[in-house]
Amino acid sequence: xxxxxxxxxxxxxxxxxxxxxxxxxxxxxxxxxxxxxxxxxxxxxxxxxxxxxxxxxxxxxxxxxxxxxxxxxxxxxxxxxxxxxxxxxxxxxxxxxxxxxxxxxxxxxxxxxxxxxxxxxxxxxxxxxxxxxxxxxxxxxxxxxxxxxxxxxxxxxxxxxxxxxxxxxxxxxxxxxxxxxxxxxxxxxxxxxxxxxxxxxxxxxxxxxxxxxxxxxxxxxxxxxxxxxxxxxxxxxxxxxxxxxxxxxxxxxxxxxxxxxxxxxxxxxxxxxxxxxxxxxxxxxxxxxxxxxxxxxxxxxxxxxxxxxxxxxxxxxxxxxxxxxxxxxxxxxxxxxxxxxxxxxxxxxxxxxxxxxxxxxxxxxxxxxxxxxxxxxxxxxxxxxxxxxxxxxxxxxxxxxxxxxxxxxxxxxxxxxxxxxxxxxxxxxxxxxxxxxxxxxxxxxxxxxxxxxxxxxxxxxxxxxxxxxxxxxxxxxxxxxxxxxxxxxxxxxxxxxxxxxxxxxxxxxxxxxxxxxxxxxxxxxxxxxxxxxxxxxxxxxxxxxxxxxxxxxxxxxxxxxxxxxxxxxxxxxxxxxxxxxxxxxxxxxxxxxxxxxxxxxxxxxxxxxxxxxxxxxxxxxxxxxxxxx
Numbered sequence: 001x002x003x004x005x006x007x008x009x010x011x012x013x014x015x016x017x018x019x020x021x022x023x024x025x026x027x028x029x030x031x032x033x034x035x036x037x038x039x040x041x042x043x044x045x046x047x048x049x050x051x052x053x054x055x056x057x058x059x060x061x062x063x064x065x066x067x068x069x070x071x072x073x074x075x076x077x078x079x080x081x082x083x084x085x086x087x088x089x090x091x092x093x094x095x096x097x098x099x100x101x102x103x104x105x106x107x108x109x110x111x112x113x114x115x116x117x118x119x120x121x122x123x124x125x126x127x128x129x130x131x132x133x134x135x136x137x138x139x140x141x142x143x144x145x146x147x148x149x150x151x152x153x154x155x156x157x158x159x160x161x162x163x164x165x166x167x168x169x170x171x172x173x174x175x176x177x178x179x180x181x182x183x184x185x186x187x188x189x190x191x192x193x194x195x196x197x198x199x200x201x202x203x204x205x206x207x208x209x210x211x212x213x214x215x216x217x218x219x220x221x222x223x224x225x226x227x228x229x230x231x232x233x234x235x236x237x238x239x240x241x242x243x244x245x246x247x248x249x250x251x252x253x254x255x256x257x258x259x260x261x262x263x264x265x266x267x268x269x270x271x272x273x274x275x276x277x278x279x280x281x282x283x284x285x286x287x288x289x290x291x292x293x294x295x296x297x298x299x300x301x302x303x304x305x306x307x308x309x310x311x312x313x314x315x316x317x318x319x320x321x322x323x324x325x326x327x328x329x330x331x332x333x334x335x336x337x338x339x340x341x342x343x344x345x346x347x348x349x350x351x352x353x354x355x356x357x358x359x360x361x362x363x364x365x366x367x368x369x370x371x372x373x374x375x376x377x378x379x380x381x382x383x384x385x386x387x388x389x390x391x392x393x394x395x396x397x398x399x400x401x402x403x404x405x406x407x408x409x410x411x412x413x414x415x416x417x418x419x420x421x422x423x424x425x426x427x428x429x430x431x432x433x434x435x436x437x438x439x440x441x442x443x444x445x446x447x448x449x450x451x452x453x454x455x456x457x458x459x460x461x462x463x464x465x466x467x468x469x470x471x472x473x474x475x476x477x478x479x480x481x482x483x484x485x486x487x488x489x490x491x492x493x494x495x496x497x498x499x500x501x502x503x504x505x506x507x508x509x510x511x512x513x514x515x516x517x518x519x520x521x522x523x524x525x526x527x528x529x530x531x532x533x534x535x536x537x538x539x540x541x542x543x544x545x546x547x548x549x550x551x552x553x554x555x556x557x558x559x560x561x562x563x564x565x566x567x568x569x570x571x572x573x574x575x576x577x578x579x580x581x582x583x584x585x586x587x588x589x590x591x592x593x594x595x596x597x598x599x600x601x602x603x604x605x606x607x608x609x610x611x612x613x614x615x616x617x618x619x620x621x622x623x624x625x626x627x628x629x
Contacts, residue, residue: 001028003066003182003210004049009058011044018044022058022236024229028181031204031211033221033243036231037310038448038476042214043073043186045231049212050184062182069180069209073187073447077171080160084150084170087159088141091174095137098129106607113600123593135585135614137177139621144173146625148196149361149516165191165362172196176203185213189220190473193361194499216477218243219501233307254306261303271297313452313482315430317490319464324388325352327465327493328373333382335368342368346382346519348512350495355487355507357526358497360514366497367397367469373495374467386465393463397470397497399450404443408433408453411442415457431456432479447474455483468496472503501526574624581617585610 002025010020018041026032034042047053049060050070079087089096105122112118133140145155148169159167168191175183183204189197201223204211215221221228221243228239228246239246271293278290328350335342342365350356358366371377373384374394386392402411412424428438431452445453451474458466466487472480480503487494487507498504504511504526511522511529522528588610596602 001063002026002061003028003030003063004212005059005061006049007059009045009048009055009060011041011048011053012056017234019231019234019236020057022229022231024227024236024238026210026212026227028210029208030227031225032213032227032229033225033246034212034214034229034231035216035221035243035246035477037478038446040231042231046184046186046212046214066181067178069175069178069183071168071172071175071183071185071188073190077159077167077174080167081158084145084155084157084159084162085141088145088170088174088177089138091178092137095129095132095134098125098132098134101125102129109600110604116598119597119603123597126589126592130589135582135617136621139618140177142618142622143625144177146622148173148199149193163363165193165196168192169196169362172200176200176207179207180209182210182212185211185215187214187216189215189217189499191362192499194359194501195361197499197501216472216475216480217500217502218477232310257303258306261306264300264303268297268300268302310478311432311434312478313431315455315459315482316486317459317466317492318462319490319492320391320462321389321464322491323352323390323464323493326387327352327354327390328384328386328495330373330384331382333369333372333384334380335365335372335377336380343514343519348521350493350510352493353491355494355509355525356496356512357504357508357510358495358512358514359499359504359529364514366514370394370467370469370495370497390465391461391463392465392467393458393461395454395458395466395468395471397473399447399454399474402442402450402454404441406442407439408442408445408449409438411453412456412460415460427456427460448476448479451475452479464492466490466492466494466496468494468498470497470499472498472500571624574620577620578617578624581613581620584613585617588613 004026006025007023008020009022011018022045024032034045036042044053048055050068051060077087079090082090102122102125105118105125109115109118109122129135142155146152150166150170159170162170168188172188172192188200192200197217197220201220204224211224213221213224223242225242226240228241228243230237230239230246230250237250239249241249275290275293275297278286278293326349330346330348333346334344346369358369360366368377372379374392403414406414408428409421409424412428425438428434433440433449433453433456440449442450442453451471455471471483475483480500484503484506494507508525511526513520513522513529520532522532588606592603592606592610596606
């Protein structure tokens with residue numbers, strides 16, 4: 001069944017056409033990725049499809065009765081003053097309304113036992129409540145929160161105490177728990193940690209929801225999408241397949257089109273030469289032949305000249321002098337804010353030419369660690385020392401170190417280093433700031449533009465150690481690839497926080513991973529880390545070769561084998577207990593709708609019994625989710 005149909009959609013800003021002729025159809029369950037360079041119109045098209053913006057031309061048809069979900073780049077969950085659990089619960093407004101109505105009816109029935117109509121209404125609402133998931137939505141919330149790394153302690157905290165990434169994760173979870181028919185996502189993985197992204201991918205793959213997502217996350221697009229719509233040069237092209245398939249097909253299509261264009265141009269030149277020759281001879285039969293070929297040439301459908309590929313950023317990081325072999329030594333570093341401990345007794349070393357990446361859940365202290373190393377925060381305990389001749393440069397993921405009052409050129413000049421305006425303009429061109437772009441105010445730049453000027457400033461510092469906090473956030477695919485190339489060619493050391501799995505796979509030589517087990521070092525890069533995670537998931541922890549930093553992590557590993565059999569037995573019990581309790585609840589519902597329907601005393605006993613079983617089921621669901629995580 002067609003869920004969304006678009007025909008000849010265009011959007012113009014004044015005389016400038018952003019895109020035109022966009023048309024596609026999505027069936028139920030399709031997962032569409034919108035891709036293209038920054039500024040191509042992806043977010044604008046998303047808003048047009050959402051109905052938040054009118055297209056200049058074209059028609060959009062959406063099936064009736066569709067429940068819509070939307071996550072924007074800056075979306076945060078509502079009710080930020082509430083606890084995580086209560087904020088998530090607030091998303092189930094229809095169930096909360098039913099609960100309120102049923103509670104009022106219960107009170108009314110106690111006060112007016114003779115009114116049978118109250119009981120009939122109550123039974124109807126209870127039946128609707130059960131069919132719409134009222135008996136299980138609380139346990140689903142608890143299970144999802146645990147799966148996303150929110151402990152029971154964290155679940156009681158107000159939402160507004162969470163980091164931006166944690167709030168985005170929470171907003172996504174709330175959306176998905178409400179199972180929309182159509183889900184619009186704008187850069188959903190930008191501020192998510194790896195665990196949350198993996199969870200999101202797992203959910204989207206199995207959901208029957210139709211998904212339209214803007215994303216530059218290549219792993220995410222490969223994992224989730226079955227269609228790709230590319231916006232380029234104001235046009236849209238639909239590909240059936242995931243992102244990798246799209247890249248291959250696009251490259252083939254470009255080659256085929258260029259060949260057809262060259263062949264046609266060659267044929268046109270041949271015909272034109274023939275016509276010119278016939279006219280030169282200027283005899284009757286030559287004139288007739290020339291006119292005949294001219295008519296054929298005029299009827300020919302001319303192929304448009306292939307558009308040049310979009311401009312791409314091209315840059316390199318070059319240091320002044322090489323550092324010594326020992327770049328950084330961290331000894332027993334500890335940090336906490338108030339009562340929250342981020343890490344304790346953290347020790348590690350970084351050597352010259354390392355690609356040292358730090359990963360872990362949002363809020364675990366990754367960015368804080370980088371800020372400590374850059375002297376922005378003092379540690380609570382411990383020390384760190386940079387080695388001989390180290391000159392480091394820092395990239396801030398939020399680009400907060402930019403002056404909003406500066407122009408792009410002034411901001412680059414503020415970094416020091418190069419002073420020639422001609423060379424500064426040339427440098428800005430490498431980062432796609434050309435002509436009048438250099439005079440734009442920082443305050444009016446997009447996220448991608450702010451990221452590019454921050455990278456340009458970092459390039460001028462000529463450092464031999466790059467300290468990068470989520471460097472690929474806000475960058476489009478081509479600029480991400482340019483950054484990867486620059487980091488690969490960089491003759492220095494990289495210390496970075498990132499959740500970009502493509503970057504981690506390609507770049508990381510060593511991984512420092514934060515988790516609830518503490519901090520662990522993986523000496524063979526991201527693949528070693530992934531293999532370790534798979535080994536743990538398959539209950540084979542001996543496959544993981546790690547260096548552990550905290551004593552608690554060692555003790556956990558020693559207890560693991562002994563606890564595994566006990567946990568497995570408990571899991572079997574829980575999986576048998578859940579359907580038994582659910583059957584009991586259904587039996588009570590049937591009894592309430594049957595013989596006990598007119599017996600108020602019996603009805604009250606059954607309602608109390610049902611509530612008690614629901615509480616037990618809630619705790620069992622939560623425990624089951626913990627075993628599954």
